[in-house]
Amino acid sequence: MRMPLSWLAEYTDLAPGVRGADVAASLVRVGLEEEDLHGGDITGPLVVGRVLSFELEPQKNGKTIRWCTVDVGRNGQMLAEGKHQEIVCGAHNFEVGDLVVCVLPGAVLPGGFEIAARKTYGHVSNGMICAEDEIGLGHDHEGIIVLSRLLGEEKAATLQPGDDAIALLGLGEETVETNVTPDRGYCFSVRGLAREYWHAQGSPEGGYRDPADVATPRHGAGGYAVELKDDSPIDGNEGCDRYVARIVRGIDPTRPSPAWMGKRLTQMGMRPISLAVDVTNYVMLAVGQPLHAFDVDTLSGSIVVRRARAGETLTTLDDVERTLSPEDLLITDGGEQALAIAGVMGGASSEVSDTTTDVLIEAAHFDPTTVARSSRRHRLITEASKRFERGVDPRVTAAAAQLAVDLLVEHGGGTVDDAVTDVDRTTDRTAYLLDVTEPARIVGVDYPRERVVGILRDLGCVVEESGEGTDETHVLVTPPSWRPDLVDAPDYAEEVARIDGYNNIPSITPTPSDGRGLTHGQKARRVVADALAGAGLTEVLSYPFVSEELADQLMLAADDDRRHAVRLANPLSEERPLLRTSILASLVDTLRRNVARGRKDVAIYELGLVFRPGGAVGTAPVPGVATRPDAETLEELYAAVPAQPRRAGMLATGQAEQAGWWGPGRAADWSDMVAAVQTVAAALAVPVVVANDPGHAPWHPGRCARISLADGTLVGHAGELHPKVVAALDLPARTVAAEFDVDVLVVASAEPVQARPFSTFPPAMTDIALLVASDVAAADVEAALRSGAGDWLESVVLFDVYEGERIESDHRSLAYRLTFRAPDRTLTTDEVNGFRDAAVASATSATGAVQR
Amino acid sequence: MSGPNTNYDPVEVSALDPANVDAAVQDAISAITAASSLDDLKAARIAHQGEKSPLALANREIGALPPSAKAEAGKRVGQARGRVGQALAARQAELEAERDERILVDERVDVTVPALRREPGSRHPIDLVAQRLVDAFVGMGWEVAEGPELESEWLNFDALNLGPDHPARQMQDTFFLDPVDSGLVLRTQTSPVQIRTMLEKEPPIYVVAPGKVFRTDDLDATHTPVFHQIECLAIDKGLTMAHLRGALDAFVRIMFGEETRTRVRANYFPFTEPSMETDFLCFACHGEETWGSAEPCRTCGGSGWIELGGSGMVNRKVLRTCGIDPDVYSGFAFGLGIERALQLRHGVQGMHDIVEGDVRFSQQFGMGV
Numbered sequence A: 001m002r003m004p005l006s007w008l009a010e011y012t013d014l015a016p017g018v019r020g021a022d023v024a025a026s027l028v029r030v031g032l033e034e035e036d037l038h039g040g041d042i043t044g045p046l047v048v049g050r051v052l053s054f055e056l057e058p059q060k061n062g063k064t065i066r067w068c069t070v071d072v073g074r075n076g077q078m079l080a081e082g083k084h085q086e087i088v089c090g091a092h093n094f095e096v097g098d099l100v101v102c103v104l105p106g107a108v109l110p111g112g113f114e115i116a117a118r119k120t121y122g123h124v125s126n127g128m129i130c131a132e133d134e135i136g137l138g139h140d141h142e143g144i145i146v147l148s149r150l151l152g153e154e155k156a157a158t159l160q161p162g163d164d165a166i167a168l169l170g171l172g173e174e175t176v177e178t179n180v181t182p183d184r185g186y187c188f189s190v191r192g193l194a195r196e197y198w199h200a201q202g203s204p205e206g207g208y209r210d211p212a213d214v215a216t217p218r219h220g221a222g223g224y225a226v227e228l229k230d231d232s233p234i235d236g237n238e239g240c241d242r243y244v245a246r247i248v249r250g251i252d253p254t255r256p257s258p259a260w261m262g263k264r265l266t267q268m269g270m271r272p273i274s275l276a277v278d279v280t281n282y283v284m285l286a287v288g289q290p291l292h293a294f295d296v297d298t299l300s301g302s303i304v305v306r307r308a309r310a311g312e313t314l315t316t317l318d319d320v321e322r323t324l325s326p327e328d329l330l331i332t333d334g335g336e337q338a339l340a341i342a343g344v345m346g347g348a349s350s351e352v353s354d355t356t357t358d359v360l361i362e363a364a365h366f367d368p369t370t371v372a373r374s375s376r377r378h379r380l381i382t383e384a385s386k387r388f389e390r391g392v393d394p395r396v397t398a399a400a401a402q403l404a405v406d407l408l409v410e411h412g413g414g415t416v417d418d419a420v421t422d423v424d425r426t427t428d429r430t431a432y433l434l435d436v437t438e439p440a441r442i443v444g445v446d447y448p449r450e451r452v453v454g455i456l457r458d459l460g461c462v463v464e465e466s467g468e469g470t471d472e473t474h475v476l477v478t479p480p481s482w483r484p485d486l487v488d489a490p491d492y493a494e495e496v497a498r499i500d501g502y503n504n505i506p507s508i509t510p511t512p513s514d515g516r517g518l519t520h521g522q523k524a525r526r527v528v529a530d531a532l533a534g535a536g537l538t539e540v541l542s543y544p545f546v547s548e549e550l551a552d553q554l555m556l557a558a559d560d561d562r563r564h565a566v567r568l569a570n571p572l573s574e575e576r577p578l579l580r581t582s583i584l585a586s587l588v589d590t591l592r593r594n595v596a597r598g599r600k601d602v603a604i605y606e607l608g609l610v611f612r613p614g615g616a617v618g619t620a621p622v623p624g625v626a627t628r629p630d631a632e633t634l635e636e637l638y639a640a641v642p643a644q645p646r647r648a649g650m651l652a653t654g655q656a657e658q659a660g661w662w663g664p665g666r667a668a669d670w671s672d673m674v675a676a677v678q679t680v681a682a683a684l685a686v687p688v689v690v691a692n693d694p695g696h697a698p699w700h701p702g703r704c705a706r707i708s709l710a711d712g713t714l715v716g717h718a719g720e721l722h723p724k725v726v727a728a729l730d731l732p733a734r735t736v737a738a739e740f741d742v743d744v745l746v747v748a749s750a751e752p753v754q755a756r757p758f759s760t761f762p763p764a765m766t767d768i769a770l771l772v773a774s775d776v777a778a779a780d781v782e783a784a785l786r787s788g789a790g791d792w793l794e795s796v797v798l799f800d801v802y803e804g805e806r807i808e809s810d811h812r813s814l815a816y817r818l819t820f821r822a823p824d825r826t827l828t829t830d831e832v833n834g835f836r837d838a839a840v841a842s843a844t845s846a847t848g849a850v851q852r
Numbered sequence B: 001m002s003g004p005n006t007n008y009d010p011v012e013v014s015a016l017d018p019a020n021v022d023a024a025v026q027d028a029i030s031a032i033t034a035a036s037s038l039d040d041l042k043a044a045r046i047a048h049q050g051e052k053s054p055l056a057l058a059n060r061e062i063g064a065l066p067p068s069a070k071a072e073a074g075k076r077v078g079q080a081r082g083r084v085g086q087a088l089a090a091r092q093a094e095l096e097a098e099r100d101e102r103i104l105v106d107e108r109v110d111v112t113v114p115a116l117r118r119e120p121g122s123r124h125p126i127d128l129v130a131q132r133l134v135d136a137f138v139g140m141g142w143e144v145a146e147g148p149e150l151e152s153e154w155l156n157f158d159a160l161n162l163g164p165d166h167p168a169r170q171m172q173d174t175f176f177l178d179p180v181d182s183g184l185v186l187r188t189q190t191s192p193v194q195i196r197t198m199l200e201k202e203p204p205i206y207v208v209a210p211g212k213v214f215r216t217d218d219l220d221a222t223h224t225p226v227f228h229q230i231e232c233l234a235i236d237k238g239l240t241m242a243h244l245r246g247a248l249d250a251f252v253r254i255m256f257g258e259e260t261r262t263r264v265r266a267n268y269f270p271f272t273e274p275s276m277e278t279d280f281l282c283f284a285c286h287g288e289e290t291w292g293s294a295e296p297c298r299t300c301g302g303s304g305w306i307e308l309g310g311s312g313m314v315n316r317k318v319l320r321t322c323g324i325d326p327d328v329y330s331g332f333a334f335g336l337g338i339e340r341a342l343q344l345r346h347g348v349q350g351m352h353d354i355v356e357g358d359v360r361f362s363q364q365f366g367m368g369v
């Protein structure tokens, strides 16, 4: 909401020399955030000029320019040469003798546009004759400003060439723009903002002049017939509880809006249109009441306010035919023809036109919910709907109509009908019994009773200190009609705090007494993140939005759970409407981006949630909010939210170890990924088992490790990506990847580690070489060795793997070092040999291994 | 050595002559001193201390002397041999020290050649900033609460006093799930975690909730559709806005230093009543107003203050929705965007680097900030 300082000054006292920034700062103090400052951004010379003569000069491009000589008074920069100012002008809407607005070299126009003498159309133009839009006055660029038309003959007659046009047109004036929060609908008016400014000055006696404080006639017979017929109110609130209709007849449709009004509308960011429309807008900006002007000649019956019928349509002012909903509230002609969507937008048929002489001014009070829903349904956010959905003062209705009527009569020359329609079904607000110590309890500042009462009275509340329930700590408070947001003690506490000053609130550090620190899961997740970074991977973040093609690109099987993805109804990009079901699904983008930026060696990871609805998404209940939902509903609510397991994904390409003075580098391979998962598991002291997994997308079927807990619970997969996946996703060849379920590791690490005793006697080591078929997994051989080796086996290390000419084809030789240690003595060679033989026998029977 | 000399030839006893003994010692010491290497010294040892050395020979002569002469000769030769032995030991130590010194010189390498064969990994600073704030609050006795990113509309909006017709609900650009009547959204704020906490836990509640949130904004210098918030919620008996301010002050000091000052003003948030907006003194310009000057402060834009984020006393309606009696308990909540905190604290320009996953960004921060 904007507010020029001169308008503010009409309703409050402004100290001399107050600047826009000061006003903005005052408003910030009472909780109205500054949005912007406008105006004050033209620096002279911008002056009144009289066109002395011009020559028409046709140009090659078909245009005809006017080569003008303009008297710009004492500002004439060519006076030294004995000439008046010579200016090229493309417009044709002026005559010799007209007073115009000239900007001269040295001036700066809005947007930092610097004016200099410049050569154009074969002349040196010493400035410019201005159109409205060029000086931030309006949006008009049809022609240049002719001051007798803009300001009227009378005013123009008082002007001299050379007069300062910045002051004349109010262009030096600053306009403050504030951000109005949804609870302060009344601040969508200069009336409301001025009131807040006055509060920020300490609400000095007599310092606020309410523009709505005008005498209004009562409802009487003979006024235009209005019927309020809402047969299906929303939440029991009637769609319209007040409707004022006033008629002004005999307006001269050719009369323009007065210049000052056009100027103000322009300053407010609105476009002047016609007197009738401008008046409704002006009054709305002044007092916050949206008004609508109907052309009386287009109306045939009484005005009936009712809900729309199914299938009913209305072509609104923006020339869009809209199909109405039975929830839309309509203004209708005789109950039939729809004229407007109440509080949102009028219809084209009853619009005032350039021939309208008789105007019906509607000032009504509509239900916020009704307007909000219609506005949303039709995607129509208008100046009216913004105000109604935030709450319009139901007591300003008649005054707003009166102000509009007065302006129409004054500037349009019409006469107002004596008979007035004011259907008023509004009810008085009931008083709230306020405990005056409550603001202190909520805010933490010890406000005395007089302070609380004083502030509330300044705000416009009626505070009764006697009456039902009042005592030394209780008063009856009735909020002003423009403050529907003031309902209970916290609302009043906020008002007291903000007017007294939020900065009077002290700072007391709260002292919770029973914090238990991070949960195991929270700690474990940090361990995972740190372990992966410690293993040389870099943590990144990726957006979880993925394409529909991705599941195929990842070669997910038809029945893979990861194909059940959640779909967004309004994705940012239609290309990526789904939410990821794995981390890798979005992490591949990040890898590709790093590679595209010229990086060859990349090892990245991300920890985050994935979305696994496991099927169609259900429907979450929407319980009421008056009380806590029952246990069953809450259960249903939680259950409707799809599963979102926390997972970690990793990708690597390029060198895992760099080449250097030590020798060649080492490319990242499948084993780096397996090792990273093992590193994480070890960091959480969780034993894991690795197995070959030939069938898990998106991995290479021969280079994929399934990693599980000792009990078989799946942790994740690691290895090299399938070459087709690599190709489909345009990743570097041999990209390696891992993904695992963090939650599984968190649960597995939850129990405290139980320490095993260890022996201090010397270890005994023995090496064996086993010949096994190539398709036997090393992990299986190791498991068999372990199971056969007896209780004193301390470790099994596979220290060499050989495949080649020296052994049978399709076989491998696995060389293991077994270390044994007894808890109570040094083992003898015979004992160790016995354990070794038992281990080998176990491996032989389990895997067909033969000792070499 | 000193066995009876059967082949004793009295003519030869000159070996025991004091002058000759001294000469032998002098010869030995000269040779020892002259030894420039451990090998030279070894040769000198053999020549002057070995079995065939003059002093060894002299020693052997002693046995042949008459008993009256033995003592004196023995003492003379013994002292002589002692001097030679000491000289040898001293020179040995010197030469060994020189050798050790030389080995260290010989083994010198240029340690400035690259040592890292593998690039170190790093954490993403968004997590690190959140961790820093979380740790400080946990240190003050708060706990950490979390919730899903895909959330029910009721928890994300309705329960937070953002009913279907609330104007503020329209201000948040929400990602809705398909079908839209599923009642599910990508959470637009971390506040549903507060509702879940209040529904599940009896007061007193002191929780901090960091997490990812989503809005339908395109990525630009100041917006990203996926970003992070951290919110604090306290519900207890007797909490006031003064406690809120205290918690906010703690928050700001953790992020921007002990000296950071705050100012507060009224604002509106549906979740809270009364509500409060907090600004803190710009750490770059220390609050100097540079509006409209040639070079306004780039951190605060020239106002001297930086907006921290919204806060307030938890709306009574919200407490009731969560089954908490507002006549017994009161509470406050506040939150801020972690991206913004990261940008301010670490001078990150724009949003792109934070979200694009270029490893060079994370790598600047190591494992902790």
Ligand SMILES: [Zn+2]
Residues within 6 Å of the ligand: B282, B283, B284, B285, B286, B287, B288, B297, B298, B299, B300, B301, B302, B303, B304, B305
């Ligand atoms: Zn600054």
